[in-house]
Amino acid sequence: MKQVNKNIFAFIFFITLLLNYSDLFAETNAGYDLNYVMKISLIVTVLFIAILMWLAIIYSEKNDVNGEILKSPLKSFMKWLTRSVPLEKEEDIMFHHDFDGIRELDNRIPPWFNFLFYGTIFFSIIYMIVFHVVGDGNVQDNEYKLEVQQAAFEREMLIRSGAFINEETVTFVNDVATISEGKEVFSKNCVACHANDGGGGVGPNLTDDYWIHGGGIKNIFKVIKYGVPAKGMISWQTQLDPSKMQAVASYIITLHGTKPASPKKPEGNFWKEETTTN
Ligand code: HEC
Structure with a gap:
């Protein structure tokens, strides 16, 4: 699997994840059933990870002459995710300095770390759009207003049902x-x-x-x-x-x-x- 392909995969992975969750925020804001949204989100996420693992395995298989990697899908996935250098090749990426016998490997930044890093940036953009461009950012304020509205509605219902009528408040109704x-x-x-x-x-x-x-x-x-x-x-x-x-x-x-x-x-x-x- 070429490096470019890998990056594209990672990108698609995170876009999907984030769209998926930004959806969640948007929908809960609109008052949809949170449980329902959570379930859908979870299913989509799990499905996506499964597809991704499957693709990773297929791609690894191509470079795997002895069929070693295919024997352990998890191993190949972890390898793909961390891009770590196998033990026997560590000598190749060893720095040439030495601190009292402690030597350093020149490992590349593992992809999972980059996913998180770029993911948070991407997430912040989605978050900003959802809450500050499309919405007005007054999340708590809006929640409060909604609750007050709800309470007023319930009070109205209670008044109509006569729950507040007692010997102190009762009035002569002449209709x-x-x-x-x-x-x-x-x-x-x-x-x-x-x-x-x-x-x-x-x-x-x-x-x-x-x-x-x-x-x-x-x-x-x-x-x-x-x-x-x-x-x-x-x-x-x-x-x-x-x-x-x-x-x-x-x-x-x-x-x-x-x-x-x-x-x-x-x-x-x-x-x-x-x-x-x-
Ligand atoms: C089983 C007979 C009975 C029934 C049925 C009944 N009442 Fe009475 N009611 C009485 C009696 C006896 C008194 C007088 C109580 C007393 O002397 O303190 C009374 C007193 C009252 C009084 C107070 C009168 C006063 O001078 O202060 C009101 C008002 C009243 N009833 C309304 C009703 C209403 C409305 C209903 C139906 C929902 C009803 N009653 C059903 C027997 C009845």
Whole structure:
């Protein structure tokens, strides 16, 4: 194998390796599955090394009259990679100086070392292009922004799922969808004790100005959530998610002042809403 051929091989080897890995950086940046990219990269690398070894062996074989090298592919590969001079020929490359009996061999720089050296230079170019020319170099900054974006998205989802709705944060939601959802929850779960129109039965009248546990969306939500087990009002937090409890509480607010068919007499204390919306 001629020297030129060898260098070309080495060059192709490293170009492929580096393109392969620069690909990896580019793709992870774009948010592809890292695992997948790693696997592909590994397969390509291993394949390439295998092909390279195979070629090296074929080329060595040509110069190998006795078939010695072919017997040991690894040996031939190592030889190709280190370009070391065999022991019996060391005399030829011995320097002519002598330091107290210590002599020096004029070995050439092994190819593997050069591969690494030129490889790092090549890698730096690819790296620069990927991160500073194509990308803006703010790798951490971008990661941070992505994470913040992701967190904001998750928060939005949590808000929509009602995870943040509790007796402190609950608000009266007066839109058609919420009120009709609340009405549905009410007719499914509550009418047995509070009557169809909220006029009361086993449970108190929910349409008047008198509340045992206080009126207003927050108190109503709290009673629905925790219940008053001792008095026959169960806790609903295991059966209704927070947004449903908010909906039914909002629905109860809208019942205020309506005229039930057979209203139960007022129980509890007079409750005056401070603002009409809360
Ligand atoms: C098994 C009967 C029963 C069911 C079903 C029931 N409640 Fe009650 N509820 C009661 C009783 C009894 C009380 C009164 C508790 C007390 O005296 O402290 C009450 C009280 C309440 C209060 C507080 C009233 C006040 O004056 O402070 C609200 C609000 C309420 N219920 C809403 C609901 C909602 C909403 C549902 C359906 C999701 C529901 N209840 C289902 C029996 C029931």
